[in-house]
Amino acid sequence: MHLETFAKGDSPLHCLDPRAKLVAAAAYSLVVGLGTTLALGWAALGVALAAVLVARLPLGSVARRLGAVNLFMALLWVMLPLRLVPAPASFWGLSWEWDPAGLRLAGVITLKANAIALVLMALLATSTINDLFHALAHLRVPTKLVQIFLFFYRYLHVLHQEYHRLTQAMRARGFAPGNNLHTYRSYAHLAGVLLVRSYDRAQRVYQAMLCRGYTGTLWLLDHFTWGSRENLFLVISSLIIAALSWLALESSTWT
Amino acid sequence: MHISEGVLSAPVLASGAAVAAAGLAVGLKKLDYDRLPQVGILAAGFFVASLVHVPIGPTKAHLVLNGLLGLLLGWAAFPAIFVGLALQAVLFQYGGLTTLGVNTTSMALPAVVVYLLFSRLAQGQGRLAWVAGFGAGFLGILFSALMVSGALAASGEAFSSVARLVIVAHVPIMFVEGILTAVIVAFLGRVRPAMLGGASPGVSKEAGR
Numbered sequence: 001m002h003l004e005t006f007a008k009g010d011s012p013l014h015c016l017d018p019r020a021k022l023v024a025a026a027a028y029s030l031v032v033g034l035g036t037t038l039a040l041g042w043a044a045l046g047v048a049l050a051a052v053l054v055a056r057l058p059l060g061s062v063a064r065r066l067g068a069v070n071l072f073m074a075l076l077w078v079m080l081p082l083r084l085v086p087a088p089a090s091f092w093g094l095s096w097e098w099d100p101a102g103l104r105l106a107g108v109i110t111l112k113a114n115a116i117a118l119v120l121m122a123l124l125a126t127s128t129i130n131d132l133f134h135a136l137a138h139l140r141v142p143t144k145l146v147q148i149f150l151f152f153y154r155y156l157h158v159l160h161q162e163y164h165r166l167t168q169a170m171r172a173r174g175f176a177p178g179n180n181l182h183t184y185r186s187y188a189h190l191a192g193v194l195l196v197r198s199y200d201r202a203q204r205v206y207q208a209m210l211c212r213g214y215t216g217t218l219w220l221l222d223h224f225t226w227g228s229r230e231n232l233f234l235v236i237s238s239l240i241i242a243a244l245s246w247l248a249l250e251s252s253t254w255t
Numbered sequence: 256m257h258i259s260e261g262v263l264s265a266p267v268l269a270s271g272a273a274v275a276a277a278g279l280a281v282g283l284k285k286l287d288y289d290r291l292p293q294v295g296i297l298a299a300g301f302f303v304a305s306l307v308h309v310p311i312g313p314t315k316a317h318l319v320l321n322g323l324l325g326l327l328l329g330w331a332a333f334p335a336i337f338v339g340l341a342l343q344a345v346l347f348q349y350g351g352l353t354t355l356g357v358n359t360t361s362m363a364l365p366a367v368v369v370y371l372l373f374s375r376l377a378q379g380q381g382r383l384a385w386v387a388g389f390g391a392g393f394l395g396i397l398f399s400a401l402m403v404s405g406a407l408a409a410s411g412e413a414f415s416s417v418a419r420l421v422i423v424a425h426v427p428i429m430f431v432e433g434i435l436t437a438v439i440v441a442f443l444g445r446v447r448p449a450m451l452g453g454a455s456p457g458v459s460k461e462a463g464r
Contacts, residue, residue, distance in 0.1 A: 003346050004346070025352065026352055029260065029351055029352040029353045030352075030353055032260075032261070033260050033261055033268070033351070033353040033354075034265050034268075034353075065347065065348060068347065068348075068349070069259065069348055069349075072259050073259070075417070076262075076417065079416050079417045079420060080413050080414070080417070082416055083412075083413070083415070083416060099413075101413070102413050105411075105413055108261075109259075109261045109262055111261075112260060112261030113259045113260045113261040113262070113351075116260040116261065116348075116351050116352075117260070117348035117351070120344065120345065120348050120351065120352070121348060124345045125345065125346065125348075129342075129345070129346075132345065142283055144283045144286060144288070144291060144334070145279070145283060145334055145337075145338075147291045147295065148291055148294050148295040148298065148334050148335070148338055149295070149338050149341075149342075150295065151291065151292050151294075151295025151296050151298075151299070152295040152296070152298045152299050152302070152335075152338045152339070152342070153299075153338075153342065154295075155295070155296045155299040156299040156302060156303065156342075158299075159296075159299050159300050159302075159303045160303050160306075162303075163303045163304075163306065177309075177310050178310060179310050179311070179312065181434075183309070183310060184309065184431065184434050184435055184438070185438055187307050187309055187318075187435060188434075188435040188436075188438035188439045188442065189438070189439075189442060190304075190307060191304040191307060191318060191320065191435065191439055192438070192439040192442040192443060192446075194300050194303060194304050195297065195300045195301070195304065195323075195327070195439070195443070195450070196443070196446060196447050196450070197300070198296050198297050198299060198300030199293070199296075199297060199300075199447060199450050201296055202292050202293040202295075202296040202297060203293075205292045205296065206289065206292045206293065209292065214288075215288070216288030216289075216291075
């Protein structure tokens with residue numbers, strides 16, 4: 001399971017201090033997520049595309065990821081314009097009504113969701129997960145939460161391999177899933193074994209850590225340097241976010 | 256059941272974030288340092304278990320297991336679910352940063368409710384454990400679907416039909432999760448009864464510290 005596909009690179013966004021990127025991504029998500037106008041949606045998408053180009057991400061993989069985001073959007077394009085209205089004459093007491101305002105709403109949501117997904121790719125996926133954890137710890141996120149994150153991410157890969165071995169063993173014994181109780185029981189036991197192995201591994205990990213003197217302190221090994229590049233980035237992103245918030249507040253009479 | 260960015264209204268996002276923050280605070284406060292590896296690694300186990308796709312009629316659905324997660328982790332369900340959702344937001348852009356609060360709440364709050372309702376019963380023998388397991392799996396999904404649906408409905412009149420669809424679509428999943436969780440609880444009761452101890456699975460006791 002290779003997850004950090006975008007983390008390697010030497011673009012200006014890859015080299016930035018992850019703390020600056022985290023702060024900017026959070027502010028951008030907040031402003032764009034809460035806006036309701038089409039103008040904001042288009043502007044946000046423009047900014048997001050620019051960020052992806054600056055990060056020099058492989059556009060094919062970016063498009064594939066956006067595809068997953070837009071599956072839910074496809075549902076909204078169908079469901080938002082269709083509205084349930086009470087109709088005493090029909091059998092269910094309800095009927096469908098076509099509402100064109102729903103199309104506009106679906107459009108705004110699609111623009112915003114794609115824009116935010118692109119910005120998260122350009123800003124957050126360009127750091128390694130390890131760097132992001134360190135950035136969180138430096139930003140004074142509670143140490144217990146950061147430690148849970150570290151254990152979670154470290155053993156995710158190990159347990160995924162375990163899962164792979166277990167399903168391979170099931171296939172080797174001729175298991176074929178279907179709509180029957182046997183399938184449900186087999187999958188339940190698969191999940192159960194996976195959880196037992198997680199639990200046992202957690203105990204061994206904890207014992208090994210005790211041997212090495214673990215007392216609950218997380219020693220941060222990586223320290224980031226905040227230079228003029230980070231200042232410049234924060235100035236530019238604050239200007240962009242200020243412009244976007246102005247668009248978000250602007251009345252939407254002309255959209 | 257992730258709600259994407261850009262759908263929900265500001266008051267809904269804010270209340271979701273507030274509940275998630277409170278749940279995280281309680282979960283972390285109740286958690287001793289000696290259980291951090293356990294919560295992190297079990298969270299990883301649940302994350303991987305959710306890759307299992309179970310056939311339901313002509314389609315497939317992935318496991319959620321938030322009811323079982325509640326039984327095993329209690330209030331630590333909040334941090335455990337939060338880390339999984341945060342990772343997906345950062346790595347795959349499923350969900351997002353502003354929806355993290357609502358999505359965490361809609362999965363973790365049902366887990367804690369299930370823990371409070373069934374954790375005693377799940378430690379029982381035979382039929383009791385089956386009942387607790389089925390109830391935990393079934394209600395975990397039911398409550399989650401209700402919360403997701405409520406978040407959508409509260410965000411605007413336009414979402415009322417999507418909100419209904421969410422509940423209808425989850426009815427078969429409730430039964431499947433109920434059956435699977437019952438089998439898993441019975442299995443854990445046989446091989447690792449300590450895991451069903453809820454708030455204090457005896458790591459330190461068994462480790463012989």
